[in-house]
Amino acid sequence: MWFKQGWIVYSNESKMRELGVEKSAFDKGDSGAVSHKVAVQMARGARYKSGSNVSIAVTGIAGPSGSEKGKEVGRVHVAVIAEDYFLVRRMDFGENDRLDNKKSFAAFALRLSIEAIDRVEEGEKKESASLSEGPGEFDDASVETQEGTDSGSEEWEGAISWGSEVKTVAQSLKRIDLASLTDWDK
Numbered sequence: 001m002w003f004k005q006g007w008i009v010y011s012n013e014s015k016m017r018e019l020g021v022e023k024s025a026f027d028k029g030d031s032g033a034v035s036h037k038v039a040v041q042m043a044r045g046a047r048y049k050s051g052s053n054v055s056i057a058v059t060g061i062a063g064p065s066g067s068e069k070g071k072e073v074g075r076v077h078v079a080v081i082a083e084d085y086f087l088v089r090r091m092d093f094g095e096n097d098r099l100d101n102k103k104s105f106a107a108f109a110l111r112l113s114i115e116a117i118d119r120v121e122e123g124e125k126k127e128s129a130s131l132s133e134g135p136g137e138f139d140d141a142s143v144e145t146q147e148g149t150d151s152g153s154e155e156w157e158g159a160i161s162w163g164s165e166v167k168t169v170a171q172s173l174k175r176i177d178l179a180s181l182t183d184w185d186k
Contacts (some may be wrong), residue, residue, distance in 0.1 A: 005050040009042070019045030019057075034059050034071055036088040036156045039079035044160060047081045054082045054117065056109050062101040074101055078109045080116040081160060085123070087116040088156040119157075 007018050012033055015021040021041040026033055042057035060076030067073045074093040079086060089112055093104045 004052050005046070007046060015042060015059075019049070021045065031071070034061055034075060034077060036077050036079070036090060036154070039077040040081075040086055040088050040156070043079035043081045043086065054080065054113060056080050056113050058105055058109050060101070060105050062105065063095070063098045074104075076101075076105045076108065078105070078112050080109075080113045082113070082116045082120045084160050085116065085120050086156075086158060086160055087112060087119065090154045 007014075009015045009018050012021075012026050015033070015038065016023060019042045021038055025035070025037045025041055031037070039057045039059050042059065043055045046057060047053075047055035057079045058076060061067055061071060061073050063073035065073075072092065073095050075090065076093065077088060077090045079088040089108075091108055093101055093108075096104065
């Protein structure tokens with residue numbers, strides 16, 4: 001099976017409710033909803049909830065509106081989690097129309113997923129080759145940030161620690177403050 005499950009989560013509330021994105025990830029100091037932090041949390045939630053080996057998350061501004069200072073129409077952050085490796089990249093496609101941006105975002109996400117899977121497979125080959133040299137140390141908290149090769153792109157990569165605790169979806173959702181998502185004035 002190639003595709004297990006998908007979510008369309010436009011609002012911050014749906015990102016938190018459906019995929020477990022933390023409310024603090026949307027803080028403006030961390031760039032808000034269109035950011036690498038939100039993208040990787042969306043991908044992590046999708047991988048966890050679907051039980052798949054690979055997940056892809058896309059958060060961007062397709063247009064025609066939604067831009068703000070420092071975030072123009074055409075900006076996207078895509079996160080891919082393959083096994084325990086994550087790769088997040090930002091790209092600015094410029095001010096195309098909404099349909100062209102959506103097509104560009106989808107093609108970019110698929111290319112990034114192939115790259116992430118290739119990196120995992122290369123890592124497994126290197127790991128199996130180095131097993132004869134003895135055990136190595138791995139710091140799963142390391143996250144690298146690199147400037148991309150294209151102007152307007154950035155990249156983040158690292159490892160996700162899943163922990164040994166097995167949780168149900170209901171248990172993982174207890175961390176989310178559902179009361180803060182409710183408009184009590186209505």
